[in-house]
Amino acid sequence: MACSDELVRSLMRPGVLPGAEGEVALIETHISWVLLAGEHAWKLKKPLDLGFLDFSTPARRRAACEDELRLNRRTAPEIYQAVVAVRGTPAAPRVDDDGHEEAHAGEGAPIDWLVRMRRFDQSALFSSLLAEGRLAPALFDRLARHVAEFHAGAARARPGEGYGDAEAVMAPVRQNFAQVRARVDDAQMLALLDGVERWAEARFVELAPLFDARLAAGMVRECHGDLHLGNLIVLDDGPRLFDAIEFSAALRWIDVVADVAFLVMDLQVRGEAGLGWRFLNAWLERCGDYEGLALLPWYLSYRAMVRAKVAAIRSAQLADAARAEALAECRRYLGFAAGCARPGAPSLLIASGVSGAGKTSQSQPLLEARGLIRVRADVERKRLFGLAPEDASGSTPDAGLYTAEASARTYDRLAELARSVAAAGYPVLVDATFLKRAQRERFHGLAGALGIPFAILAFEAPPALLRERVRRRAAEGRDASEADEAVLAGQLAAREPLDAAEAAFALEIDTGGAPDWAVLLPRFDALCGSG
Incomplete structure (x- = not known):
């Protein structure tokens, strides 16, 4: 990623990004860089092929940027503004931000693509509000309505399209186990991983008919796919979703229960299970999908494994104390996933x-x-x-x-x-x-x-x-x-x-x-x- 690292450094120079006359701040995730400059945030995809995503070529990154714009305008249109080309070289990039790509056709092919977003205050994120003790429980009632209405209006998959059937559901689950196993060498963590995998496989056999029935009933939709506290924000008119999964259709064309399970899991792992139950109850009351609860423990475990995988990938990109911290996070999510296998206690x-x-x-x-x-x-x-x-x-x-x-x-x-x-x-x-x-x-x-x-x-x-x-x-x-x-x-x-x-x-x-x-x-x- 040497060229991309150079491109990021160049984009951070004052005056390179439109409106970036002062300092440019950088937020880095395991799959992208986000440059904060003036009134805007600019997202650049990392040139990675991780199996579950492929940003390895400029064309693939452009397609991902365009998908990101379309998907997130469903819930946060005022944040997501445009996809813009980067031309020139990594050392001397030029950003086309005038909305007229055809006018720049003679200036050489784009070397990369950016998503231009309206910059927002990070303190408005649900994750920040929780950390600061300012996350009002009533927000989850409003969020539940927002999510239920979003799901109600989302496109629905049909049998035979390749999304939501039993095998499509299981593929990313198995991929999570393989990708964590490839990056972890701790014997106790591997033993825990093996136990979760055995349960997931056995439970999958039991649930397979229900997965197919849910698909036939229209419960598999083009969802958000990454619905956790870091992707929720409070805007002027209330809580909103943003940063939906753009890099994999299979990971967003999912059962609506799989979508909400991410947030419920996130809250439980953070010690806020009560807020998770509040959100879940409000969402169920709005949409009426109580039959989907049969899938919830399995999807909670799956969502925890997604976070375990992300932590494992991040650990492979870090060293020393930072790597140990990422592995500890991976272990924590593995423990949660294992807990989902315990039988419930209905009354x-x-x-x-x-x-x-x-x-x-x-x-x-x-x-x-x-x-x-x-x-x-x-x-x-x-x-x-x-x-x-x-x-x-x-x-x-x-x-x-x-x-x-x-x-x-x-x-x-x-x-x-x-x-x-x-x-x-x-x-x-x-x-x-x-x-x-x-x-x-x-x-x-x-x-x-x-x-x-x-x-x-x-x-x-x-x-x-x-x-x-x-x-x-x-x-x-x-x-x-x-x-x-x-x-x-x-x-x-x-x-x-x-x-x-x-x-x-x-x-x-x-x-x-x-x-x-x-x-x-x-x-x-x-x-x-x-x-």
């Missing part, structure tokens, strides 16, 4: 209570602390009728979405989802009023049939506070619930209290004030461990 919980009791808002700390997957009746009811959570149905009590038949369909769907989430190995919290004893008994029976623990989270608050919450929520119009004070009054009159048998496996949660989860969590754990 079935129901959040019971009238509207305004806090079933959703006050259970959020529990979701994040214990990795629960929540399914909400208010959301799934609307989904059954083709509505988004925040859409107004125009229905009145006992009509439209709220007839007895619609309610029966909703509880049927909740039971179906609870079974699916539990089968994937995760604890599931079903969020509905569960006013009737028969409704609660049905889910207790389902837990028994599945052989998993069952508990009732009974949410209560004073009537005056319930009415105030319902009024406020209706006025704000941002929640899936459409209950008003009349609906609440009907619920209070019709509900059937827990009987003595139900009370034995119920956790009462008073939301008149903020629940003290430090006290409630041990009780919750005892209930879920008792069956």
Whole structure:
């Protein structure tokens, strides 16, 4: 890469890059250089062939630059501006930045290509915000909506196109193992790698039919492919994705669960599992892809292996302490990947209570602390009728979405989802009023049939506070619930209290004030461990 190193040094000289009259800063990754100059950032691909990417010729680098521009304009068009040619020589480069490539045709063939981007403040990255303790949890709710809407609008692969079938899914997984093994000589790390590989191969055999079914169902799409904290930024209008994978169609034409698994894994490895569960739940609520959870542990392991591979590649490019640090990072990701092979501990919980009791808002700390997957009746009811959570149905009590038949369909769907989430190995919290004893008994029976623990989270608050919450929520119009004070009054009159048998496996949660989860969590754990 001698010529490229020289080109980078030349581009960093004042005045070579357009608008770069002052100092030019450099950010280097294992596959590119990013030059920060004035109002712009300029990305130059490294002339590498790593198997999973090939930037070995100027033509390949140009194609990658053009793909990068197209892909990232889907989510961050204001950042990604143009692809520009570099002419001349590595020692004396000229950057064509006037938008008229044909006018420079007589000046010699380009020697390389740059992606011109709008420069942004690095402190706005999710990774920086987390390091500085400024990453607001609510950002992940907005991010989940952004990601779900991006996935909904992404192009979909079809069977036979070469993306998303079982063999296409497994190819990069096997490549990760081979590339880490080629760069690591530590016996303990290699033994760990062997164990992860055996599990991945065995689990692949079990999951192969599901991979193919997901492809047929349209769940393989042209995704981001590299969705981790370093590729998320807060712009004026909220959180956004950038720096999607441009160098490999196979690595971005993936299952949507594989896409979100990267961020969930990244947060868990960084000790922020709660934020990962928050994002995952918000994304699932928006898109409804609970059936995809069966793939999540396998994809979490795969994503950790991607980072292990990157760390191993970087270690081969470094020396001494820096190399040791990269190998330690590789070991950390290998350990996480190995942990994904452990069986899950599913349980079935129901959040019971009238509207305004806090079933959703006050259970959020529990979701994040214990990795629960929540399914909400208010959301799934609307989904059954083709509505988004925040859409107004125009229905009145006992009509439209709220007839007895619609309610029966909703509880049927909740039971179906609870079974699916539990089968994937995760604890599931079903969020509905569960006013009737028969409704609660049905889910207790389902837990028994599945052989998993069952508990009732009974949410209560004073009537005056319930009415105030319902009024406020209706006025704000941002929640899936459409209950008003009349609906609440009907619920209070019709509900059937827990009987003595139900009370034995119920956790009462008073939301008149903020629940003290430090006290409630041990009780919750005892209930879920008792069956």
